[in-house]
Amino acid sequence: MSTAVCLLAYSMVMLVIGPPLLSQVTASGAVPRLGITVWVAAMISVLGAWLVAVVLFAADLDRAWGHVDRLLAGCFAALRALALGGYGGFLQAGLAVLTALTVLALGVLGARVVAALRRSRIHSRRHAEAAQLATRGAPRGPGGSLVVDAPYRSVYCLGGRPRTIVITRPALSALDDAQLAAVLAHEQAHLTGRHHLLLANTGALAKVLPRLTLFTQGNAEIARLAEMCADDVAARRHSGDTVVDALLALALPATSAPGSPAPALGAAGFGVAERVERLLAPPDSTRARLYHSVVLAGLLVAPLTLAALILTRSPLCITAALG
Amino acid sequence: MRVFGELETVVMDQLWSLGGTATVREVFERLNADRAIAYTTVLSTMDNLYRKGHLTRDRVGKAHRYQTVLDHAEHSAALMREALNIGEDSEAVLTHFVGAMSEDELARLSQVMKNRGTSA
Numbered sequence: 001m002s003t004a005v006c007l008l009a010y011s012m013v014m015l016v017i018g019p020p021l022l023s024q025v026t027a028s029g030a031v032p033r034l035g036i037t038v039w040v041a042a043m044i045s046v047l048g049a050w051l052v053a054v055v056l057f058a059a060d061l062d063r064a065w066g067h068v069d070r071l072l073a074g075c076f077a078a079l080r081a082l083a084l085g086g087y088g089g090f091l092q093a094g095l096a097v098l099t100a101l102t103v104l105a106l107g108v109l110g111a112r113v114v115a116a117l118r119r120s121r122i123h124s125r126r127h128a129e130a131a132q133l134a135t136r137g138a139p140r141g142p143g144g145s146l147v148v149d150a151p152y153r154s155v156y157c158l159g160g161r162p163r164t165i166v167i168t169r170p171a172l173s174a175l176d177d178a179q180l181a182a183v184l185a186h187e188q189a190h191l192t193g194r195h196h197l198l199l200a201n202t203g204a205l206a207k208v209l210p211r212l213t214l215f216t217q218g219n220a221e222i223a224r225l226a227e228m229c230a231d232d233v234a235a236r237r238h239s240g241d242t243v244v245d246a247l248l249a250l251a252l253p254a255t256s257a258p259g260s261p262a263p264a265l266g267a268a269g270f271g272v273a274e275r276v277e278r279l280l281a282p283p284d285s286t287r288a289r290l291y292h293s294v295v296l297a298g299l300l301v302a303p304l305t306l307a308a309l310i311l312t313r314s315p316l317c318i319t320a321a322l323g
Numbered sequence: 324m325r326v327f328g329e330l331e332t333v334v335m336d337q338l339w340s341l342g343g344t345a346t347v348r349e350v351f352e353r354l355n356a357d358r359a360i361a362y363t364t365v366l367s368t369m370d371n372l373y374r375k376g377h378l379t380r381d382r383v384g385k386a387h388r389y390q391t392v393l394d395h396a397e398h399s400a401a402l403m404r405e406a407l408n409i410g411e412d413s414e415a416v417l418t419h420f421v422g423a424m425s426e427d428e429l430a431r432l433s434q435v436m437k438n439r440g441t442s443a
Contacts, residue, residue: 120416124416126375127402127405127406129331129375130398130401130402130405131402132329132331132332133331133332133335133377133398134395134398134399134402135332136332136335136336136339136395137329137332137333137336148399148402148403149396149399150399150400150402150403152403152407153421154403154406154407154419154420154421155419155420155421156406156418156419156420157418158416159416160416166406168403183420186420187418187420190418195418196416196418199416199418200416203416223418226418227418230418244439246420247420247421248432248436250420250421251421251432252429252432271428272421272428272432273428273429273431273432273435276432276435276436277435280435280439
């Protein structure tokens with residue numbers, strides 16, 4: 001019981017200090033893959049803490065059912081006197097309700113995440129099919145892409161089955177061969193890196209837990225870092241300058257028709273200027289690697305310490321929880 | 324699965340070039356001209372497109388007459404609208420090479436480019 005309380009306390013601390021700490025560490029995007037790992041590790045540690053806490057709650061209650069004394073000895077030693085005074089049954093019932101509610105909450109949370117994941121998979125597949133219909137059976141474009149007639153310059157990809165890269169015709173004509181190759185390498189990097197799977201999961205968590213910044217901000221940060229990962233892959237193969245030129249060719253408003261507003265791109269942007277700066281002057285990765293490693297180690301050590309407390313049944317946590 | 328997707332594409336293409344409305348037999352006859360295909364395959368493909376909401380149909384005599392819900396330009400426009408506004412009514416997971424840019428960001432970008440010009 002006390003360990004469960006400790007785990008919940010850990011998750012609270014993580015939810016409060018996690019987002020500002022992690023976004024500061026991963027801000028430069030010097031090591032985007034490691035940055036994604038750090039965010040994901042933080043999310044998993046919180047979800048894991050909740051899960052283990054619920055299991056411990058339920059196990060404790062099950063073990064102690066009908067043995068009020070033992071439940072109290074293990075859990076609220078300080079309240080024992082109170083319990084002996086005749087409040088034991090009341091307390092036990094209260095705990096049972098609390099446990100049931102926690103289990104229910106976690107169950108509902110899990111079900112909603114699964115539902116959100118299912119919806120995003122269905123929508124992605126429908127979108128891929130609609131993109132295929134839009135090409136009217138025309139042969140595939142470069143890199144197996146679907147070339148769609150639209151008044152925007154846009155390139156994007158969808159994971160899952162079938163994997164799809166969509167290029168609009170204005171985007172295709174805005175890019176030269178080298179830039180196009182770089183853009184395709186970027187999109188391929190998303191697909192082979194399974195970024196969609198990752199973003200579908202973090203997106204579902206962000207939707208289901210909109211008040212917890214660890215998940216909402218984490219989702220946005222992971223999306224930003226995924227773009228940087230893909231930029232790095234494209235830059236390794238086709239030079240950073242080519243990727244920058246491609247970004248500019250697609251990002252800057254068309255200069256041809258003065259007065260007419262540039263087509264409004266509604267999609268959320270992930271800092272094109274920031275990505276360009278990063279490609280032109282890559283930030284120092286040695287120090288960033290160190291910071292990331294320290295945070296990651298912290299994320300591993302805290303749950304391990306708690307696990308050790310569970311195994312050794314250390315009383316430390318009880319006093320901490322009561323104090 | 325892939326073959327099916329391809330067939331749906333081809334059927335929609337035929338419907339669009341027929342002016343957006345046709346019976347299964349009309350589509351079958353046009354497709355059968357350049358590929359061996361079973362009538363029932365076309366029938367089930369069009370039924371699928373109907374169930375997915377891409378087609379509507381009216382009973383005319385013993386057959387169904389199908390209509391495309393959107394013409395080709397409208398379909399492409401709807402696709403791009405969805406691609407650019409993900410998160411409102413669609414939850415498809417897709418990653419854009421370049422997203423929207425605010426005025427601030429455009430200013431920052433042109434500053435970056437100016438620096439690039441001077442340092443190069």
